[in-house]
Amino acid sequence: MTILRLNKIDKRFGGIKALKSVDFEVEEASIAGIVGPNGAGKTTLFNIVTGYYKPDGGYVIFDNKNITGLKPHQICKMGIARTYQIVRPFKDMRVFDNIMVGAKFGRPLDKRNPEKWAREVLEFTGLINRANEFARNLTFTELRRFEVARALACNPKILLLDEVLAGLNPAEVTVACEMIKKINKEFNITIVIIEHVLKGVWALAEKVMVLHHGEKIGEGKPEEVFKMKQVEEAYLGTRWEAVA
Amino acid sequence: MKVLMALLSSKQIAALTLFIVVTASVPVFGGTYAASILIIVLSFIALVSAWQIISGYAGYILLGSAAFYGLGMYMSALLTPILTLYGAIPASAAVCFAAALGLGVPFLRIKGPYFIIATLALGELIRNIVTFTETNYFRTLGRITIMYDLTTILYLLIINAVAVILAVYFIKNSKFGLGLMSIKNDEIAAESCGIPTTKYKLLAFGITAVFMGSTGAIMASRAGYIDPDIAFPAYISIYTLVMGIIGGLGNLIGGIVSAIILTLLFEIFLSMGNPYPFGILLGILLILSVLLRGKRVTLLRIFRMQKITVQKPLSPAK
Ligand SMILES: Nc1ncnc2c1ncn2[C@@H]1O[C@H](COP(=O)(O)OP(=O)(O)O)[C@@H](O)[C@H]1O
Numbered sequence: 001m002t003i004l005r006l007n008k009i010d011k012r013f014g015g016i017k018a019l020k021s022v023d024f025e026v027e028e029a030s031i032a033g034i035v036g037p038n039g040a041g042k043t044t045l046f047n048i049v050t051g052y053y054k055p056d057g058g059y060v061i062f063d064n065k066n067i068t069g070l071k072p073h074q075i076c077k078m079g080i081a082r083t084y085q086i087v088r089p090f091k092d093m094r095v096f097d098n099i100m101v102g103a104k105f106g107r108p109l110d111k112r113n114p115e116k117w118a119r120e121v122l123e124f125t126g127l128i129n130r131a132n133e134f135a136r137n138l139t140f141t142e143l144r145r146f147e148v149a150r151a152l153a154c155n156p157k158i159l160l161l162d163e164v165l166a167g168l169n170p171a172e173v174t175v176a177c178e179m180i181k182k183i184n185k186e187f188n189i190t191i192v193i194i195e196h197v198l199k200g201v202w203a204l205a206e207k208v209m210v211l212h213h214g215e216k217i218g219e220g221k222p223e224e225v226f227k228m229k230q231v232e233e234a235y236l237g238t239r240w241e242a243v244a
Numbered sequence: 245m246k247v248l249m250a251l252l253s254s255k256q257i258a259a260l261t262l263f264i265v266v267t268a269s270v271p272v273f274g275g276t277y278a279a280s281i282l283i284i285v286l287s288f289i290a291l292v293s294a295w296q297i298i299s300g301y302a303g304y305i306l307l308g309s310a311a312f313y314g315l316g317m318y319m320s321a322l323l324t325p326i327l328t329l330y331g332a333i334p335a336s337a338a339v340c341f342a343a344a345l346g347l348g349v350p351f352l353r354i355k356g357p358y359f360i361i362a363t364l365a366l367g368e369l370i371r372n373i374v375t376f377t378e379t380n381y382f383r384t385l386g387r388i389t390i391m392y393d394l395t396t397i398l399y400l401l402i403i404n405a406v407a408v409i410l411a412v413y414f415i416k417n418s419k420f421g422l423g424l425m426s427i428k429n430d431e432i433a434a435e436s437c438g439i440p441t442t443k444y445k446l447l448a449f450g451i452t453a454v455f456m457g458s459t460g461a462i463m464a465s466r467a468g469y470i471d472p473d474i475a476f477p478a479y480i481s482i483y484t485l486v487m488g489i490i491g492g493l494g495n496l497i498g499g500i501v502s503a504i505i506l507t508l509l510f511e512i513f514l515s516m517g518n519p520y521p522f523g524i525l526l527g528i529l530l531i532l533s534v535l536l537r538g539k540r541v542t543l544l545r546i547f548r549m550q551k552i553t554v555q556k557p558l559s560p561a562k
């Protein structure tokens with residue numbers, strides 16, 4: 001079943017066309033990837049799905065409901081949570097309280113206790129021994145995990161991860177990938193992950209979309225997509241440019 | 245009472261009881277002069293505590309407290325003849341709530357220093373609207389208010405102050421308070437975590453206005469006569485902000501203590517016939533508290549930087 005469907009999404013910023021008629025579908029319980037060079041429009045796409053930007057054209061269907069034009073907090077409550085490429089912790093609040101925000105304001109937890117859930121999330125992301133720390137004191141790597149933890153605390157059906165692997169060393173990338181897979185399998189959460197490098201999503205995604213200058217230039221299984229000529233050109237320039 | 249007992253610690257109940265007993269006995273033992281100073285202290289305690297909601301918790305620094313204080317005064321002057329002061333207080337507070345919701349829609353879109361400046365303009369705007377209406381439609385600038393005796397005013401202000409303190413305390417420890425503090429830290433992240441930021445900011449602004457309005461409403465019956473300059477004095481806006489900042493953003497007790505100390509200091513300078521050094525002192529204190537805040541150094545222990553924490557900290561070994 002398709003849980004998220006983007007239909008002909010257009011977005012302009014002044015003269016720049018950040019997205020040009022982008023279609024994308026995400027299967028429930030899958031991991032999907034979005035890749036593309038810097039400025040391709042990946043983050044803009046997340047901003048549209050989460051309600052920060054209204055698309056100039058097209059619509060977004062989530063869980064069989066049209067969510068285009070809803071407010072970000074409404075979309076979060078329906079079950080879409082995200083992380084930010086540039087992390088946005090509540091700096092002067094304790095890590096535990098940060099996570100409690102997700103647990104209390106995100107998609108309702110039914111009968112689960114928010115504090116217990118927050119604790120569970122912190123244990124899962126390996127931040128439990130930092131629970132009493134102020135978020136501003138977390139290290140770079142911890143902040144990356146923290147962003148995922150707070151989004152996970154929102155109890156989402158689908159989790160949008162914006163370049164959570166960027167800047168991590170190879171060992172940390174391996175750990176992070178394991179964590180993402182576990183979120184997908186154990187919590188049964190659909191995942192869409194953005195990376196600007198192709199190999200970031202290689203091991204994770206079942207399906208990848210490649211964006212370039214706001215256009216979808218390829219879609220499919222990772223190994224198929226990366227063989228496409230237009231994808232190669234987007235990353236390396238055309239053969240002519242590469243020679244020049 | 246039972247509810248309060250369940251929500252407050254015994255220490256807090258003791259402190260609150262002490263506060264009520266001490267303030268309520270001032271007219272009995274301290275005479276009229278002490279009572280009239282206490283009235284100013286209690287007004288500022290209410291104003292600065294109310295200020296903490298929109299500024300200390302939600303992070304929107306308000307430099308326009310006079311707007312709601314004065315609106316409360318004018319509403320009270322209009323309504324006391326009809327409803328008595330006891331009816332006029334809640335009615336004036338309700339008008340301030342409605343005004344804050346209406347004004348909040350455009351104003352709370354403005355962020356950071358621009359919000360501060362805009363709210364300074366807000367006080368002036370309301371003062372000018374009132375002046376305009378009064379001179380053009382009522383052919384008057386001032387209004388005689390129905391006076392209540394000093395003790396009644398004092399007791400009403402005690403109830404008012406306790407009500408604000410309790411309200412602010414409960415907001416701080418509520419889900420609403422957690423939402424406000426998230427907004428102060430990062431509004432965009434707060435919204436994406438499911439917090440209805442627009443609604444929360446408006447509500448916070450509204451509650452702040454309610455208690456500033458109720459304070460003004462009571463003070464109208466102390467004044468005997470009001471005009472726009474009495475009802476909307478710039479010093480109300482400035483002192484409230486300075487007390488809040490010196491006491492610590494979001495620090496309820498710090499704000500109350502600085503309201504007490506600064507008002508008393510002002511009275512001392514005033515009784516010596518020269519209030520100007522007080523302004524200088526206030527300026528220095530403000531600069532110090534802003535400078536030291538950045539370095540997270542403590543000014544006085546009681547004025548220490550409020551560490552924002554909502555939940556009880558986790559016990560580490562578990
Ligand atoms: N708020 C905005 N205002 C103007 N231009 C924007 C805005 N957000 C993004 N853009 C532009 O849209 C394009 C896509 O940006 P973005 O989605 O952030 O790219 P990516 O995340 O793929 O690196 C860029 O050219 C960027 O400058």
Ligand SMILES: [Mg+2]
Nearest residue numbers: 042043044085
């Ligand atoms: Mg990006």
